[in-house]
Amino acid sequence: RSEPPxxxxxxxxxTDTNPALEDPTPDYMNLLGMVFSMCGLMLKLKWCxxxxxxxxxxxxxxSRSSEDTKQMMSSFMLSISAVVMSYLQNPQPMSPPW
Amino acid sequence: xxxxxxxxxxxxxxxxxxLAKYDEFEDGDDIMEYDDNDFAxxxxxxxxxxxxxxxxxxxxxxDEEEATVELEGQDENQEDFDDTDTQEGDTESEPYDDxxxxxxxxxxxxSHSKNKDPIxxxxxxxxxxxxxxxxxxxxLMVTGLLAYIMxxxxxxxxxxxxxxxxxxxxxxxxxxxxxxxxxxxxxKEATSTGKLNQExxxxxxxxxxGRVCCEGMLIQLKFLKRQDLLNVLAxxxxxxxxxxxxxxxxxxxxxDTYVFAVGTRKALVRLxxxxxxxxxxxxxxxxxxxxYGLPDSLAILSEMGEVTEGMMDAKMIHFLTHYADxxxxxxFSDQFSGPKLMQEEGQLTKLPETKKTLLFTFNVPxxxxxxxxxxxxxxxxxxxxxxxxxxxxxxxxxxxxxxKADKNRARVEENFLKLTHVQRQxxxxxxxxxxKRAEKERIMNEEDPEKQRRLEEAALRRExxxxxxxxxxxxxxxxxxx
Numbered sequence: 367r368s369e370p371p372x373x374x375x376x377x378x379x380x381t382d383t384n385p386a387l388e389d390p391t392p393d394y395m396n397l398l399g400m401v402f403s404m405c406g407l408m409l410k411l412k413w414c415x416x417x418x419x420x421x422x423x424x425x426x427x428x429s430r431s432s433e434d435t436k437q438m439m440s441s442f443m444l445s446i447s448a449v450v451m452s453y454l455q456n457p458q459p460m461s462p463p464w
Numbered sequence: 465x466x467x468x469x470x471x472x473x474x475x476x477x478x479x480x481x482x483l484a485k486y487d488e489f490e491d492g493d494d495i496m497e498y499d500d501n502d503f504a505x506x507x508x509x510x511x512x513x514x515x516x517x518x519x520x521x522x523x524x525x526x527d528e529e530e531a532t533v534e535l536e537g538q539d540e541n542q543e544d545f546d547d548t549d550t551q552e553g554d555t556e557s558e559p560y561d562d563x564x565x566x567x568x569x570x571x572x573x574x575s576h577s578k579n580k581d582p583i584x585x586x587x588x589x590x591x592x593x594x595x596x597x598x599x600x601x602x603x604l605m606v607t608g609l610l611a612y613i614m615x616x617x618x619x620x621x622x623x624x625x626x627x628x629x630x631x632x633x634x635x636x637x638x639x640x641x642x643x644x645x646x647x648x649x650x651x652k653e654a655t656s657t658g659k660l661n662q663e664x665x666x667x668x669x670x671x672x673x674g675r676v677c678c679e680g681m682l683i684q685l686k687f688l689k690r691q692d693l694l695n696v697l698a699x700x701x702x703x704x705x706x707x708x709x710x711x712x713x714x715x716x717x718x719x720d721t722y723v724f725a726v727g728t729r730k731a732l733v734r735l736x737x738x739x740x741x742x743x744x745x746x747x748x749x750x751x752x753x754x755x756y757g758l759p760d761s762l763a764i765l766s767e768m769g770e771v772t773e774g775m776m777d778a779k780m781i782h783f784l785t786h787y788a789d790x791x792x793x794x795x796f797s798d799q800f801s802g803p804k805l806m807q808e809e810g811q812l813t814k815l816p817e818t819k820k821t822l823l824f825t826f827n828v829p830x831x832x833x834x835x836x837x838x839x840x841x842x843x844x845x846x847x848x849x850x851x852x853x854x855x856x857x858x859x860x861x862x863x864x865x866x867x868k869a870d871k872n873r874a875r876v877e878e879n880f881l882k883l884t885h886v887q888r889q890x891x892x893x894x895x896x897x898x899x900k901r902a903e904k905e906r907i908m909n910e911e912d913p914e915k916q917r918r919l920e921e922a923a924l925r926r927e928x929x930x931x932x933x934x935x936x937x938x939x940x941x942x943x944x945x946x
Contacts, residue, residue, distance in 0.1 A: 428689065431664055459601060
């Protein structure tokens with residue numbers, strides 16, 4: 367049932383900034399991605415670099431629209447560079463852990 | 465000397481041909497022919513062959529001969545070759561006098577012992593092997609990434625379709641009830657965008673406003689994270705559903721003071737722990753709603769019985785029973801301030817701000833495998849929301865209820881004040897000290913000595929007065945105590 371609406375009481379949608387409710391996944395994944403890519407670069411571990419690429423992808427998928435794209439891109443670039451550097455230094459294929 | 469060179473040449477030729485053509489040695493006659501031909505061909509070249517260190521040639525040729533012998537010995541199918549080769553070796557050494565080779569006996573012996581070492585096949589590193597198969601782990605990784613990207617695109621599109629299906633179904637009802645449907649806060653004026661506001665790949669917002677009793681209504685479509693493959697895999701273990709959360713902010717004068725909630729038992733238990741207002745005002749455990757004809761799955765949390773009585777009218781019961789499977793929780797509260805905040809020492813000196821709110825959380829049917837058609841089944845729930853808004857406005861507590869409600873609120877406030885008493889005292893103390901310091905500074909900064917003196921005297925007098933007052937108070941307390 368419709369009632370005569372009161373003329374224009376507008377308000378920008380209260381995008382609540384309550385930090386308790388925000389999903390921490392993209393931030394964690396970002397950090398994890400950077401840590402893994404650093405490990406991959408320094409210790410020359412290929413699997414670390416690959417995991418870093420995955421982490422940055424997951425972080426991107428879970429990100430909020432308000433999130434900084436620069437940070438996302440920088441973590442992505444870092445992980446790609448970790449993979450590339452690992453293969454340039456040691457072109458052998460990755461050996462499975464088993 | 466010439467015999468020696470001939471022998472060397474023969475050995476050399478023998479080695480090169482034995483490597484290339486194993487099969488040809490099956491026939492013994494052929495070997496002799498080969499030798500004759502080789503003799504003829506390479507007679508001129510003998511000199512060149514000899515310029516190299518002849519000893520080394522012998523040893524290498526011996527190696528190769530021995531090598532070929534051993535290799536062929538390992539081959540099961542070629543047992544004949546052993547005989548032919550040994551024959552060959554014998555036939556070679558026969559034409560030559562043993563005396564000629566006295567000096568060279570050690571060399572063959574030495575090479576003999578060396579040749580006892582087994583042949584090791586060198587491991588060619590995998591990246592030089594020129595085959596993609598050795599890179600299977602990398603191919604696996606890239607395939608995984610591609611799968612992730614595919615899932616991202618598919619999931620994003622599905623969420624998008626679901627959101628728009630919901631909006632299309634509900635658009636009419638919303639537009640008939642609200643003047644402003646859809647606002648993203650960027651425009652200066654209040655114009656309806658008529659569109660959902662996409663916050664995320666899985667969260668869509670819609671702000672509606674311009675209705676009599678409420679300030680506004682925020683609808684959040686919280687879909688599952690279909691765009692994240694990890695989440696999709698996790699959901700295979702633990703099914704979950706998309707949710708629609710509706711938050712109606714009521715005008716202050718349009719809602720009386722009460723706190724009330726109804727929903728699934730599990731949800732209510734969780735809310736009672738998490739939400740500030742429910743934990744403070746609804747102390748009892750969620751009660752069954754069977755008394756009012758509600759299904760067993762639903763429970764009620766209420767500040768007082770009268771509120772429950774008032775809320776559970778026929779139409780509301782009808783809504784709740786018919787759509788019980790889709791309702792997660794419904795919360796009416798005049799003291800709504802969101803979930804309990806983590807309070808740190810000395811931080812919270814004021815009660816959190818409260819707003820009169822109606823909160824609804826609905827589960828989309830399908831438990832994850834929803835299709836856009838399922839959105840139509842949520843339309844009656846929106847009608848329930850509209851009905852609740854009007855009901856909340858109409859419902860007023862009677863005198864008794866109001867008194868109880870006021871008492872409850874006063875009690876909660878007092879508790880809070882007691883808790884923060886110490887902090888507030890400290891805050892007041894620090895403020896007073898700040899004021900004193902500011903005054904002293906002002907006095908110090910005064911250029912004019914006269915003014916300075918006057919200000920100082922004024923400050924002194926004020927201090928004395930305060931001291932006197934305190935003393936009076938102490939005296940009074942002492943008298944009272946006595």
